[in-house]
Amino acid sequence: MKAVGSSPPPASSRITLAGDLDALDRAELERLRERNFAAMLDAALRTPAVRRRWPDLKPGMTTADLAGLPLLGSDDLADGSPPHSDEFLLGGDGPGMVLRSSGTSSKPKMMYHSWEFNLQVSTLGARGLRAASRSAPPRRIANCFYPAELSGGAFLFTQEVIRLAGARAYPLASQTSPADTAEVIAEHAVDALASNPGYGVEVLTGAEPGRTASLRHFFYIGELLGRARMRMIAEAAPHVKVRSLAYSTSETGPIGYQCERTGDATHHVHEDAVVVEVVDERTGEPLPDGETGEVIVTALSDTGMALFRYRIGDVGVFGGTPCPCGSPARLLTLHGRTATSLNIDTEVVSSDLLLGRLGRLGVTEPADCQLQVLPEEHGYRLRLLLSNRTPEWITREAVVDCLSGAQQLRAVLSSAQCRGFTVERVSPELFARTERGKVPVLYAHPMPG
Numbered sequence: 001m002k003a004v005g006s007s008p009p010p011a012s013s014r015i016t017l018a019g020d021l022d023a024l025d026r027a028e029l030e031r032l033r034e035r036n037f038a039a040m041l042d043a044a045l046r047t048p049a050v051r052r053r054w055p056d057l058k059p060g061m062t063t064a065d066l067a068g069l070p071l072l073g074s075d076d077l078a079d080g081s082p083p084h085s086d087e088f089l090l091g092g093d094g095p096g097m098v099l100r101s102s103g104t105s106s107k108p109k110m111m112y113h114s115w116e117f118n119l120q121v122s123t124l125g126a127r128g129l130r131a132a133s134r135s136a137p138p139r140r141i142a143n144c145f146y147p148a149e150l151s152g153g154a155f156l157f158t159q160e161v162i163r164l165a166g167a168r169a170y171p172l173a174s175q176t177s178p179a180d181t182a183e184v185i186a187e188h189a190v191d192a193l194a195s196n197p198g199y200g201v202e203v204l205t206g207a208e209p210g211r212t213a214s215l216r217h218f219f220y221i222g223e224l225l226g227r228a229r230m231r232m233i234a235e236a237a238p239h240v241k242v243r244s245l246a247y248s249t250s251e252t253g254p255i256g257y258q259c260e261r262t263g264d265a266t267h268h269v270h271e272d273a274v275v276v277e278v279v280d281e282r283t284g285e286p287l288p289d290g291e292t293g294e295v296i297v298t299a300l301s302d303t304g305m306a307l308f309r310y311r312i313g314d315v316g317v318f319g320g321t322p323c324p325c326g327s328p329a330r331l332l333t334l335h336g337r338t339a340t341s342l343n344i345d346t347e348v349v350s351s352d353l354l355l356g357r358l359g360r361l362g363v364t365e366p367a368d369c370q371l372q373v374l375p376e377e378h379g380y381r382l383r384l385l386l387s388n389r390t391p392e393w394i395t396r397e398a399v400v401d402c403l404s405g406a407q408q409l410r411a412v413l414s415s416a417q418c419r420g421f422t423v424e425r426v427s428p429e430l431f432a433r434t435e436r437g438k439v440p441v442l443y444a445h446p447m448p449g
Contacts, residue, residue: 007359010299011129013039013116013120013302013303014015014018014039014042014302015039015040015116015120015273015294015300015301015302016035016036016137016272017120017123017124017127017272017273018032018272021127021132021268021270021271021272021327021328021329022268022325022326022327022328022329024328025328026328028328029048029271029272029328029329030271031406032272033063033271033272033275034062034063034301036272036273036300037062037063037298037300038062039273039300039302040090040298040300040301040302040306041057041059041061041299042302043068043090043091043165043302043303043306044057044090044093044306044308045057045059047089047090047091047092047240047306049086049087049088049089049092050087050088050089050090050306052086052087053080053088053306054069054306054308055399056068056069056070056191057069057308057408062150062286063275063298064403066275066277066298066308066309067277068290069308069309069313070306070309071284071296071310072307072308072309072310072311073311074109074313075440076088077109077251077310078108078109079331080111081109081110081111082098082110082112087304088305088306088307089112089304089305090114090301090302090303090305090306091303091305093112093264094114094303095114095115095266096112096113096114096115096117096303096304097112097113097115097118097120097156098110098111098112098113098150099111099113099139099150099151099153099250100149100151100250100253100300101151101153101249101250103371109250109302111250111251111305112304112305113253113304113305114301114303114304115303116301116303117301117304118160118306120158120253120273120301121157121248121253121254122157122160122161122164124246124253124254124270124273125157125158125160125161125164125245125246125248125254126145126160126161126164126165127257128161128244128245128246128254128256128257128258129161129165129219129245129257130447131163131239131257131260131268132217132219132243132244132245132257132259132260133192133243134259134260134360135216135260136225137165137167138165138167138191138192138216138217138306139167139168139191140167140168140170140188140189140190140191140192140407141158141162141167141168141169141190141191141192141193141194141219141373142170142181142184142185142190142192142193142194142195143155143158143159143162143171143172143173143174143194143195144168144172144173144174144176144181144193144194144199144200144203144249145158145173145174145194145195145221145222145437146173146196146437147171147173147175153250154196154221154222154248155171155173157221157246157248158194158221158245159171161245162194164210167192170184170188171250172184174195174196174199174437178202178203178206178207179207180200180208181193181203181207182203182207182211182212182275185203185207185210185211185212185214185215186210186211186212186213186214189214189375190214190215190217190442191214191215191216191217192216192217192218193198193212193215193217193218193219194219194220194221194245195218195219195220195437196220196221196222196223196437196438197222197223197224197225197226197229197367197439198428198429198431198433198437198438198439199437200218200220200233201229201232201233201428201429202429203240204218204232204233204236204237204240205232205233205235205236205237206429212237212240212301213239214275215237215239215240216239216241216244217234217240217241217242218237218240218241218243219243219244219245219249219287220242220244221243221244221245221437221438222241222412222437222438223418224265224334224336224366225242225244225264226365226366226367227342227365228365228367228368228387229367229390230264232428234268242263243258243260243263244258244267247267247332247334249297249312250342251299251305251307251310251312252274252299252307252310252312253273253274253299254270254273254274254275255267255269255274255276255297255312255332256268256269256270256332257270259323259325259326259327260325261323261325262323262325262331264331264333265316265333265334265335266319266331266332266334267331267332267333267334268323268327268329268330268331268332269330269331269332270329271329272300273299273300274297274298274299274300275297275298275300276295276296276297276330276332277295277296277297277298278291278292278293278294278295278296278305278316278318278332279293279296280293280294280315281293281294281315289317289318289319289320290317290318290319290320291317292315292316292317292335293315293316293317294311294314294315295312295314295315295316296309296310296311296312297309297310297312298310313337313340314334314336314337315334315335315336315337316332316333317333317335318322318330318331318332318383319331319332319333321402333432336366337351340440340441340442341442342373342442342444344373344380344382344412345380345411345415345417345418347408347411347412348408349371349408349409349412349442350442351366351440351441351442353406353408354369354403354441354442355369355407355410355441356406357402357403357405357406357409358402358403358439360402360404361390361391361394361398361399362387362390362391362394363390363391363394365389366441367387367428367439368386368387368389368390368428369384369385369386369387369390369441370384370385370431370432370439370440370441370442370443371383371385371441371442371443372384372385372432372443372444372445373386373442373443373444373445374445375444375445375446376419377416379416379417379419380417380418380419381418381419381420381421381422382413382418382420382422383422383423383424384399384421384422384423384424385424385425385426385430385431386424386425386426387425387427387428387431388421388425388426388427388428391427392425394423395423396421396422398422399423400413400421431443432445
């Protein structure tokens with residue numbers, strides 16, 4: 001991988017990244033994307049295991065031909081991931097970094113990223129940081145992502161992004177308490193916080209007065225921030241600019257970035273490094289700009305792992321007009337996840353189903369509710385947590401009546417295995433988190449000892 005106008009690339013990579021994507025015109029960007037796709041295609045065709053995985057790959061294909069390839073699901077990737085299979089490894093089992101990616105409801109996937117691809121990932125991240133903070137680049141950044149157990153991709157990514165951006169890193173990680181993080185911010189005049197949304201909101205809203213006065217930026221990765229959290233940050237820390245550090249997955253690396261003119265769930269696409277499609281979630285057919293569908297990503301790499309048309313689990317829409325910043329890169333707005341689900345007593349309950357029913361009671365934000373399943377020896381208990389931002393009049397009886405309108409939820413609540421159901425109003429920081437700090441709508445506690 002190389003950046004246009006920078007040092008020569010490693011001999012094993014032919015991927016070229018633009019030094020400044022926003023300075024290209026549309027034709028230049030499309031030519032660069034096609035050259036990088038050709039490099040990936042050539043590497044795939046030269047790797048027998050990958051070629052067997054995608055028998056429809058042919059010399060001379062372009063990105064326009066991707067729609068003829070099958071979609072790659074999360075479970076398919078998990079089944080073919082190393083070390084028990086090499087069907088995704090471009091050029092075989094080479095040096096690099098191994099990460100575990102489990103997503104929200106799927107099998108764990110072991111990602112074997114080459115060092116060349118890892119450099120590409122970091123370079124794209126630094127591009128995003130610069131674009132999001134051109135008027136006031138951060139110089140001291142607290143890195144508060146999860147750092148360990150093969151799941152520390154965001155932490156390592158952020159460390160490299162800070163280095164490439166020429167800033168100073170404070171690697172606090174997510175195990176540091178929000179109060180202690182606020183103390184470090186105050187003592188060292190840290191001007192940027194990088195973390196998942198839940199942790200960042202705790203730091204910004206729970207700190208003692210003046211502790212976070214030096215902060216100018218909050219960069220997040222991992223999940224959509226949501227309107228409720230944005231309101232909380234605006235009330236507690238109106239001086240802090242909130243931007244996505246990267247729209248990224250452990251499997252594909254960065255997909256999109258935000259400039260100073262974008263926000264909420266809208267990102268520019270790194271079109272020299274990924275091909276993004278929006279397709280009908282049921283049929284897989286491409287959708288025109290302006291229509292919402294499932295986001296499909298092909299990460300352009302000629303080393304590491306080949307991912308053609310990967311279903312990353314998000315729902316989004318391409319905008320039809322360019323960004324006011326002048327960048328030629330297309331704008332993708334995310335509308336959430338494809339339905340994540342949990343098996344409860346043989347019934348499949350999705351987050352979309354739960355939110356759809358609770359919306360009738362005025363609970364519309366994923367950040368405002370969490371359904372927990374607490375397994376017991378001969379059954380389970382259900383616990384619905386509602387944030388203190390939800391209407392106070394909501395009772396357990398109202399929730400039961402509302403949820404019972406959906407067959408799956410009614411079956412779960414009325415099952416002989418259900419030992420109880422409670423509805424509790426709590427502060428959002430008391431919601432359960434995954435080991436990487438994400439706050440899911442559906443959460444299953446492990447079976448006790």
